[in-house]
Amino acid sequence: MDAIGAALSENQQRVKELRQLLQKASYAYYVLDSPIMEDSVYDQLYHELLALETDFPELITPDSPTQRVGEKPASQFHSVRHNIPLYSLENAFDSADLVKWQERWRRVAPDIHEFEYVCELKIDGSALALTYENGLLVRGVTRGDGITGEDITQNVKTIRSIPLRLELDDPPPTVEVRGEAFLPLSSFETINQEREQAGEPPFANPRNAAAGTLRQLDSRIVAKRKLDFFAYTLHIPVGGSRQSAVSEGEVQLDLLSNSADVESEHIPVPNARYPIPQTQWECLELLQDMGFKVNPERSLCSNLEEVQEYCNRWLTERHNLPYMTDGVVIKLNSLALQEQLGFTQKFPRWAIALKYPAEEAPTVVEKIRVNVGRTGAVTPLAEMRPVQLAGTTVSRATLHNRDRIAELDIREGDTVIVRKAGEIIPEVVRVLYELRPPGTQPFEMPAHCPECGQPLVKPEDEAVTRCINASCPAILRKGLEHWASRQAMDIEGLGEKWVVQLVDNGLVRAIADLYDLTIEQLLTLERMGQKSAQNLVEAIENSKSQPWSRVLYGLGIRHVGSVNAQTLAEQFPSVEALAQASIEDIAAVYGIGNEIARSVHEWFQNPANQALINRLQTAGLKLAGEVSPVRDSGNAPVNQPLSGKTFVITGTLPTLKREEAKALIQAAGGKVTESVSKKTSYLVVGEEAGSKLEKARALGIPQLTEAELIQLLNASGD
Numbered sequence: 001m002d003a004i005g006a007a008l009s010e011n012q013q014r015v016k017e018l019r020q021l022l023q024k025a026s027y028a029y030y031v032l033d034s035p036i037m038e039d040s041v042y043d044q045l046y047h048e049l050l051a052l053e054t055d056f057p058e059l060i061t062p063d064s065p066t067q068r069v070g071e072k073p074a075s076q077f078h079s080v081r082h083n084i085p086l087y088s089l090e091n092a093f094d095s096a097d098l099v100k101w102q103e104r105w106r107r108v109a110p111d112i113h114e115f116e117y118v119c120e121l122k123i124d125g126s127a128l129a130l131t132y133e134n135g136l137l138v139r140g141v142t143r144g145d146g147i148t149g150e151d152i153t154q155n156v157k158t159i160r161s162i163p164l165r166l167e168l169d170d171p172p173p174t175v176e177v178r179g180e181a182f183l184p185l186s187s188f189e190t191i192n193q194e195r196e197q198a199g200e201p202p203f204a205n206p207r208n209a210a211a212g213t214l215r216q217l218d219s220r221i222v223a224k225r226k227l228d229f230f231a232y233t234l235h236i237p238v239g240g241s242r243q244s245a246v247s248e249g250e251v252q253l254d255l256l257s258n259s260a261d262v263e264s265e266h267i268p269v270p271n272a273r274y275p276i277p278q279t280q281w282e283c284l285e286l287l288q289d290m291g292f293k294v295n296p297e298r299s300l301c302s303n304l305e306e307v308q309e310y311c312n313r314w315l316t317e318r319h320n321l322p323y324m325t326d327g328v329v330i331k332l333n334s335l336a337l338q339e340q341l342g343f344t345q346k347f348p349r350w351a352i353a354l355k356y357p358a359e360e361a362p363t364v365v366e367k368i369r370v371n372v373g374r375t376g377a378v379t380p381l382a383e384m385r386p387v388q389l390a391g392t393t394v395s396r397a398t399l400h401n402r403d404r405i406a407e408l409d410i411r412e413g414d415t416v417i418v419r420k421a422g423e424i425i426p427e428v429v430r431v432l433y434e435l436r437p438p439g440t441q442p443f444e445m446p447a448h449c450p451e452c453g454q455p456l457v458k459p460e461d462e463a464v465t466r467c468i469n470a471s472c473p474a475i476l477r478k479g480l481e482h483w484a485s486r487q488a489m490d491i492e493g494l495g496e497k498w499v500v501q502l503v504d505n506g507l508v509r510a511i512a513d514l515y516d517l518t519i520e521q522l523l524t525l526e527r528m529g530q531k532s533a534q535n536l537v538e539a540i541e542n543s544k545s546q547p548w549s550r551v552l553y554g555l556g557i558r559h560v561g562s563v564n565a566q567t568l569a570e571q572f573p574s575v576e577a578l579a580q581a582s583i584e585d586i587a588a589v590y591g592i593g594n595e596i597a598r599s600v601h602e603w604f605q606n607p608a609n610q611a612l613i614n615r616l617q618t619a620g621l622k623l624a625g626e627v628s629p630v631r632d633s634g635n636a637p638v639n640q641p642l643s644g645k646t647f648v649i650t651g652t653l654p655t656l657k658r659e660e661a662k663a664l665i666q667a668a669g670g671k672v673t674e675s676v677s678k679k680t681s682y683l684v685v686g687e688e689a690g691s692k693l694e695k696a697r698a699l700g701i702p703q704l705t706e707a708e709l710i711q712l713l714n715a716s717g718d
């Protein structure tokens, strides 16, 4: 073997080792919920793998953990016809429905006297069909209408509890796994907090949030959102040939014949080398062995009484689960019996869903008022006669926006049904028009802001109506509360109570006024004592030492939540740098999209905001920070050799995806922008480069091939 060959095979070995280690750690963390490796160690190994794969791209495999990071945004998803339709389930609402169902299926299979049921929790998320070919995940498709769905493979790969490769020594040529993608409640809450902080409407419930996330065109956003997945169905299509011998006790697997329309393809799989499941229970176990997360709360029941007991238990216990469920799915355990029973037009005869009673209640809308948010978004709110719902008293519900109100035609005086969607945000689901009292008026969104009287605006392409008066007291109040909040400037004691008075009394007309407040002024507020006034002035003074990233977050720029603020503050070391940056410069930051970039850019163009920044600067706030240097695993700063250099990438690079090249450049301190200008240091050129290359030539900008770029990166790492 020559020297290059030897290096390759050594690296090949190490790459394999790293993948196994990372895969084990990731499985322990995401599937078993019991970590075996510290995050920093994982990161170190991950970067070692990434570096090797960059040097030897021929070693990249589709199941490498590095392939889970989001890819560049897709322009659209493609429709895919499901090989086997995704049926839905018949609903049962009480035990009488279950008894009727049992009688029905027993009439179809009168000779069956022994049977078992498997009870599974009905996870409230979005169904996915995953295809594995020779053990590798090749496709992830949404349910769609059950016949065709959308190919969202890129997004599916970011779900860490979905294996990229099946843990099977001798995988069948094709395996289809189905299950439910869902958002754990904690992730749902974080996402909604982020959205609210960024002035975006929150998701109504975790199901919508999961479905919305799965259909995100930018898989980097999906990767951030921490979706999870429980597998519950296994299909191994028949017809693949295998080389290995059948070991004793193994039987042929023929799960596809569960499905109504494929019986013609009845060619059994010979020689499979894994225990062939005969029952749904064994399928779940095999799925678990294959590396999937399978819901642990399943139960095998020998009769309907036991099924009922399971359902009763989970009716209350489900509130303690870290994810949402909306019922129990009851399936006949024997796959042979499932096959015998088959399907009706819509449902399998061998399964049914017991749905929990909806957590809904009727009440009366006493008043509809509008609420002005921090970003000026005006949302209608129903004030209702208090009603008990899922253990809490509900007296207000969001009506989301004017389109939703128009759709419902909800009016003051109406009797409505409210639901605690996702057990979190109460919403009005229905109006009982037949109970509408005479003389009610349709609700109309006010034309003027209820707080400042200025005209409201509604952009054509948005459902949201806004107050755009920067000095609207409602916007100012919410802005001040945000500024003082724990994640921003953390000004203890500056809550809603004082903010209202400060604004109403005219002591604060802009955030910067906080820094001019005196104890004497504060003492003019109702119920403010000497001690509290002193403390508040001190807390405001202390907030001057908060870092630049928090100041940026505190400004409350639309779409800039705490995470984005941190990212931007790291890339733009001072307010001047950010204020002068073009939309393109901002969007060049990894993880910052165009919409965010536009919003930040616009904010800094506004003279009132420029004045605010000047005053904050004079007051002594930190509007610049140290650029946090990239650190190695030992937390030592690494030199930033490409600092100050700007790259543009054009065409298709031979091995690196554009996002990967971008990430490598950024990790070395360089900047990547979209278009060529005089400021561009290098143009990285791939195949089929277009106008950017011409422009670079015209401007005399040096060009790099991918190999040269890698050389530059390697040299800079020394």
Ligand code: IVH
Pocket (backbone or CB within 6 Å): 086, 087, 088, 089, 120, 121, 122, 123, 124, 125, 126, 127, 143, 179, 180, 232, 233, 329, 348, 351, 353
């Ligand atoms: S089995 C042919 N099991 O419920 C049977 N479905 O209304 C297919 N779901 O679209 C479904 N948890 O998205 C099954 N443990 C579970 C489930 C489950 C949630 C969803 C699934 C399906 C819907 C049926």
